[in-house]
Amino acid sequence: MAVSPGASKAKAIVARTAKWAVIGLFFCWTVIPIIIVVTNAFKMPLDIFTKTPTFIFQPTLDNFATAFIKSDFLTYFANSTIVALTCTVFVLGLSVFSAWGLTSLRLRPANWIANAFMVGKLVPVISMLLPLFVLMRMIGLRGSLLAPAIAHVALQLPFMVWMLMGFMRDVPPELEQAAMIDGCTRLQVLFRIVVPVILPGLAAAFILAMQYSWNELLFSLQLTTFETYTLPVGIASFVGAVSVNAGVASAAATVTMTPMVVLGFFIQKYLAVGTIGGAVKG
Numbered sequence: 535m536a537v538s539p540g541a542s543k544a545k546a547i548v549a550r551t552a553k554w555a556v557i558g559l560f561f562c563w564t565v566i567p568i569i570i571v572v573t574n575a576f577k578m579p580l581d582i583f584t585k586t587p588t589f590i591f592q593p594t595l596d597n598f599a600t601a602f603i604k605s606d607f608l609t610y611f612a613n614s615t616i617v618a619l620t621c622t623v624f625v626l627g628l629s630v631f632s633a634w635g636l637t638s639l640r641l642r643p644a645n646w647i648a649n650a651f652m653v654g655k656l657v658p659v660i661s662m663l664l665p666l667f668v669l670m671r672m673i674g675l676r677g678s679l680l681a682p683a684i685a686h687v688a689l690q691l692p693f694m695v696w697m698l699m700g701f702m703r704d705v706p707p708e709l710e711q712a713a714m715i716d717g718c719t720r721l722q723v724l725f726r727i728v729v730p731v732i733l734p735g736l737a738a739a740f741i742l743a744m745q746y747s748w749n750e751l752l753f754s755l756q757l758t759t760f761e762t763y764t765l766p767v768g769i770a771s772f773v774g775a776v777s778v779n780a781g782v783a784s785a786a787a788t789v790t791m792t793p794m795v796v797l798g799f800f801i802q803k804y805l806a807v808g809t810i811g812g813a814v815k816g
Contacts, residue, residue: 568791571788572788575598575781575785575788576591577591577593577594578594578781596781597781598789600782601782601785605771605786609761613679614748614764614765614766617764620683621682621686621687621743621744621747622747624687625690626739628687629691629698630698630729632651633698633702634724637699637703638702638710654688654692662688666757670757677758677762682757685757686750686753689746689750697739701734710727713727737801741798741801748790748794755770768786772786
């Protein structure tokens with residue numbers, strides 16, 4: 535039975551409306567909390583804790599001044615930068631070589647090893663806190679910036695290896711074979727052929743590793759001391775047992791999220807590029 539043009543048009547309208555409704559719902563779910571945090575950063579305490587939300591208020595920079603001057607926010611920022619960059623460098627380096635070894639050397643148990651990597655991701659994160667805490671204390675790293683960096687690497691490495699293996703498997707074997715015929719070693723093939731081709735995957739891995747380490751709280755709290763607190767731990771310190779300094783915490787959170795937002799916008803152009811688009815012609 536043929537469907538009338540009117541019914542088809544109505545179905546298309548309903549489908550389009552439902553799509554935009556879902557998009558709008560997820561947009562509100564993501565953006566509204568950020569808007570609340572940013573606006574609270576410029577409010578006085580009286581405007582923050584009103585029963586009805588205040589949309590018109592006198593902006594103030596007192597919360598930012600308190601976060602920067604009356605606390606060790608700059609120290610926390612420097613600590614987070616060191617930890618996040620160290621974690622990202624090690625995660626990318628180890629995952630690239632691990633994924634390349636499992637995909638290019640054609641090892642018979644490669645799939646089993648890759649699945650074994652994912653087991654580490656399936657383990658509840660909280661169950662790894664005590665072993666890592668004991669290990670860091672035994673080797674004398676507890677309280678240093680290297681302790682949370684190592685923990686973040688251990689937590690992210692399984693997923694990063696698994697993700698980059700998917701990108702490397704999409705690299706045409708003809709590219710690698712042509713490079714080997716031209717006299718390239720395996721390492722040269724990796725850095726001259728594979729890495730440029732999987733650049734979108736590396737960009738995604740970079741931003742994911744950086745964001746995770748930048749925002750991680752649990753391990754950073756347990757493996758650091760007051761001198762080596764990172765930004766999430768520093769922001770959590772504004773939340774007391776009796777009261778919450780919401781304005782200062784919001785100001786610190788606003789400054790904390792800014793580098794990751796800028797980094798995301800800067801690197802998004804690489805994420806949109808095809809993995810092997812234009813690599814093979816003819």
